[in-house]
Amino acid sequence: MARTLPTSAEVREYHTSLSNWGRWGADDQLGAMNLITPEKRLQAVGLVEKGISVTMGRPIIAETTADGPIGPTLHMIESGEGWNTTPGKAEMASHSASEYIGFIFHGYVMTHVDALSHWFDGDKMYNGHPADAIRTRGGATMESIDLLKDGVVTRAVLFDFPTLKGVDYMNEAEAIFPEDLDAAEEAFNVKVEAGDLLLIRTGNWERRNAIGPRNPNDAGASGLHAACLPWLKSRDIAMLGGDLAQDVIPSGYPEFSLPVHQVILTSMGCWILDNCNFTEVARISKEENRYEFMAVVNPLRMANGTGAPVNPIAIF
Numbered sequence: 437m438a439r440t441l442p443t444s445a446e447v448r449e450y451h452t453s454l455s456n457w458g459r460w461g462a463d464d465q466l467g468a469m470n471l472i473t474p475e476k477r478l479q480a481v482g483l484v485e486k487g488i489s490v491t492m493g494r495p496i497i498a499e500t501t502a503d504g505p506i507g508p509t510l511h512m513i514e515s516g517e518g519w520n521t522t523p524g525k526a527e528m529a530s531h532s533a534s535e536y537i538g539f540i541f542h543g544y545v546m547t548h549v550d551a552l553s554h555w556f557d558g559d560k561m562y563n564g565h566p567a568d569a570i571r572t573r574g575g576a577t578m579e580s581i582d583l584l585k586d587g588v589v590t591r592a593v594l595f596d597f598p599t600l601k602g603v604d605y606m607n608e609a610e611a612i613f614p615e616d617l618d619a620a621e622e623a624f625n626v627k628v629e630a631g632d633l634l635l636i637r638t639g640n641w642e643r644r645n646a647i648g649p650r651n652p653n654d655a656g657a658s659g660l661h662a663a664c665l666p667w668l669k670s671r672d673i674a675m676l677g678g679d680l681a682q683d684v685i686p687s688g689y690p691e692f693s694l695p696v697h698q699v700i701l702t703s704m705g706c707w708i709l710d711n712c713n714f715t716e717v718a719r720i721s722k723e724e725n726r727y728e729f730m731a732v733v734n735p736l737r738m739a740n741g742t743g744a745p746v747n748p749i750a751i752f
Contacts, residue, residue: 439613441688447662447695454669455703457563465579467552467562467705468674471631472590480591480730484751490720492677492731493547493747494641494713496539501649504545511536541745543711544652544680549735550701550708553579554742557702575740582739584707590674592633592731592750595620596718597658598642605639605646609656611684612636614667624727630672633731636660637714640680652685659684662695669704675733676700677709677748709733709748717750724752 442450460470500507513534541548552562553576559567561579569578597612598605600623621627628634638658644650657680668676676682676696683694692698700706721727730751735744 441661441663444689444691447665447689447692447699450662450665450695450699451557451703454665454699456705457703459705462563464563464705465552465565466583467707468631468672469584469588469707471672471674472588473631476591476631477589480589483591483728483730486724486752488720488752490717490750490752491747492635492712492714492717492750494545494711496546496745498537501545502651503644503649504543506540508537508539508546539745542743544657545649545711546745547709547711547713547747548743548745549581549584549733550697550710550743551576551579551581551583551741552701552705552707554708555698555701557698560702562702562705570742576742577740580739581735581741581744582737584733584735585737588633588675588707588731588733590631590633590731591629592635592677592729593624593626593628594635594637594714594717594721594727594729595624596637596714596721596727598637598639599718599722600624603639605643606658608643608650608652608658609684609686610638610658611661611688612638612659612664613661614664617664617667626727628671628673631674632671633675633677633709633733634668634671634673635677635709635712635714635717636682637679637718640678641711641713642715652680657681657683657685660696662687662689662692662699665696665699668696668700668706673706675707675709677712679712679714681710682708709746712748720750720752726752
């Protein structure tokens with residue numbers, strides 16, 4: 437049976453029909469983070485049974501790649517080289533190594549959190565706040581990443597689609613639809629709940645390791661179709677994580693390059709965790725037959741930042 441997909445006009449309407457604007461007051465900047473209550477954190481802590489801690493972050497490597505044309509830079513200010521061969525250096529009382537690092541974390545390579553200030557719908561961002569509150573000088577004066585200064589501790593649910601489909605990784609440009617999300621809940625015996633961090637593994641990281649970096653805008657990438665947006669709203673998640681940018685690329689809508697990103701951030705006020713590495717957490721979930729666990733997400737405190745790098749941790 438042919439699948440009925442939302443039209444461009446219906447995707448546009450999602451900005452209104454799925455909106456959380458005003459839900460927590462006209463001045464709210466936290467959005468769906470309000471759903472992570474003390475009770476929600478205690479629920480997450482209660483999921484810890486074995487004390488196994490697993491990274492869900494990618495390594496930050498100072499290199500330029502097809503999917504990261506402006507790669508991170510690392511400049512050593514001082515190193516350990518030459519201390520044994522330079523006269524007088526080895527006799528100094530103390531010495532150390534230090535470096536300068538710089539990066540553009542938004543994009544398709546570095547694991548990072550998108551703040552609600554990262555994306556606009558016209559001249560507005562989440563909750564109707566003005567886009568021009570994000571300034572060339574001063575950065576994000578509203579809805580910045582520093583709102584997460586106390587960290588995100590919540591229940592995480594992993595939808596491991598390569599395991600569900602019996603493949604190493606999904607194909608480039610292969611989409612996930614609402615019925616696939618339903619199938620994942622049933623197969624992994626979990627129910628996504630309010631305040632959760634929903635993690636979508638498609639195998640983008642594993643495919644990158646297998647065939648090499650490719651620009652998703654040219655080659656495509658697996659991810660969620662815009663048709664999944666009402667499903668995500670119905671579950672009331674606080675954060676959506678993925679092993680690339682969540683959206684299937686291309687999206688199928690010329691006017692919306694990343695419709696999941698746009699509606700999630702600007703309308704629902706749901707924060708985003710991009711470019712994760714789910715290899716180890718998927719392995720442990722499969723071994724333990726447990727697809728829910730405690731997650732800790734502590735982005736760097738970048739004052740007035742539209743996001744920040746992060747090394748998210750799963751604890752079983």
